[in-house]
Amino acid sequence: MLYPLFEWHGVGNGMLMAIIATYHILPCHLATGAFWITYFMERKAYQENDLAMLEFVKKYSLLVLIFCFVTGSLTGAGIWYAATLISPRAISGLIHNYVWGWATEWVFFLIEIVTIYTYYYTFGKISRKAHLRIGLIYAMSAWLSMVIITGILGFMLTPGKWSETGLFFDGFFNPSYWPQLFVRTAFMFVVGGSYAAIVASFLKDPEVKSKAMKVAAKWGLGGLIVGGLFTVWYFTKIPATAKTIIFEDLAFTKTMFKVAIGTGVLLFIYFGVWGFMKSKTAGPIPAIIAMLVLFVGICAGETVREMARRPYLIPGYMYSNQMIAKDMKPKGVKSEVARFNKEGVLKNYYFAPDSVKEIDATNFMAAGRILTKLECISCHTVETSGFFSIPKLMVKFGAKTPEEVYDFLDALDDYNYMPPFVGTEKEKRAVAAYIASLVNPDQKADPAWVLGK
Ligand code: HEC
Numbered sequence: 176m177l178y179p180l181f182e183w184h185g186v187g188n189g190m191l192m193a194i195i196a197t198y199h200i201l202p203c204h205l206a207t208g209a210f211w212i213t214y215f216m217e218r219k220a221y222q223e224n225d226l227a228m229l230e231f232v233k234k235y236s237l238l239v240l241i242f243c244f245v246t247g248s249l250t251g252a253g254i255w256y257a258a259t260l261i262s263p264r265a266i267s268g269l270i271h272n273y274v275w276g277w278a279t280e281w282v283f284f285l286i287e288i289v290t291i292y293t294y295y296y297t298f299g300k301i302s303r304k305a306h307l308r309i310g311l312i313y314a315m316s317a318w319l320s321m322v323i324i325t326g327i328l329g330f331m332l333t334p335g336k337w338s339e340t341g342l343f344f345d346g347f348f349n350p351s352y353w354p355q356l357f358v359r360t361a362f363m364f365v366v367g368g369s370y371a372a373i374v375a376s377f378l379k380d381p382e383v384k385s386k387a388m389k390v391a392a393k394w395g396l397g398g399l400i401v402g403g404l405f406t407v408w409y410f411t412k413i414p415a416t417a418k419t420i421i422f423e424d425l426a427f428t429k430t431m432f433k434v435a436i437g438t439g440v441l442l443f444i445y446f447g448v449w450g451f452m453k454s455k456t457a458g459p460i461p462a463i464i465a466m467l468v469l470f471v472g473i474c475a476g477e478t479v480r481e482m483a484r485r486p487y488l489i490p491g492y493m494y495s496n497q498m499i500a501k502d503m504k505p506k507g508v509k510s511e512v513a514r515f516n517k518e519g520v521l522k523n524y525y526f527a528p529d530s531v532k533e534i535d536a537t538n539f540m541a542a543g544r545i546l547t548k549l550e551c552i553s554c555h556t557v558e559t560s561g562f563f564s565i566p567k568l569m570v571k572f573g574a575k576t577p578e579e580v581y582d583f584l585d586a587l588d589d590y591n592y593m594p595p596f597v598g599t600e601k602e603k604r605a606v607a608a609y610i611a612s613l614v615n616p617d618q619k620a621d622p623a624w625v626l627g628k
Contacts, residue, residue: 392450543609
């Protein structure tokens, strides 16, 4: 293993990814969904010669441009930086498979950037037909970037035939590809509709406001209904173990699932009430609350999707701690689990100092510390007050002494959502000694026990 470790103390690497990635979903789905709404609104406004509506479309498109192309680009690049720092080996694996996928996506990004600026700055200055076409080119290229990225995202949950063949399109058109694409396509309209409702809620003229609110609500409601149906389809395509993790193993994913459904219901009510019944008087506060509710729903939904991937980064191939779980024959990559169990993890970890590669009575705590970080901090923190804190979870589980922690590590295979412990007998005991010292700093493991004497 050739990469150094990154650790965000107390907060955790998973949380760092979650914060950036969940936020990114708002601007990126807005960027893909909003211009279908503007396209149809603009076309209708031309047909009816409705200048007030055109003014709304212009304002909305500017606010989409600013929001998406500032925060969306920052967080989009942020995801790459964070993911590369946290899981360099997984990103390397993805790049080796999908570099041309991303290259294609970036072509569409470029078209998006050029067309959105052209669209805004040519408003009212070129023929209506040409202007509409620019909007449509933007909408299509933005959606096509989703068509591509969904292939790679879906691959990370359901790699399908790729696991046997290693071929690009076997991984890309994976079992959850189509349902996920349709779910995202539907929900991008919900994001677009919510944002349009915020912009509309600031309009002064009650007639224009009402018209714009209705359009926003129609897209929002449509997206919610269709997206909900596709979500059901999506759940039929994810592996049985993933469903066990979500609905049986982990209480908080079950809660998150309920939260996601609850936010959908609240948004449904919002669009129904403020989009139709109170469309003339709809103010910014309910619109902003609706956007916050939507954000909570996205957080919850994405948490569920991410947890379903445990204990892998690339299912069946690479664990969350970046160890290779199984042979990948087409790529000539061999499983590391059996090899590391025999040879030791530290001997195979480039960044482990030479002084810990051979475990003895003087260095086992240092060795245990490095191993714990290597194997566990992709999902946990070691600080007592941290998120998913190992010492806290150990106490809850009832393992406090080195021997009890050892037994826990020995039985890690029984968990659906955690990788097995990898390493030699001595390494396992060194980790047990280190974790027991996190639970109780006064507790010192007996070196003879660690060394198996
Ligand atoms: C792929 C992510 C992942 C990795 C890697 C991982 N865990 Fe976990 N672990 C989890 C999740 C998720 C939970 C459930 C947390 C909860 O219930 O709040 C958990 C729960 C636990 C628990 C509580 C178990 C119980 O039954 O109550 C302990 C203790 C624990 N982990 C220790 C470890 C140790 C030690 C390592 C490293 C050897 C490790 N974990 C590696 C994801 C992981």
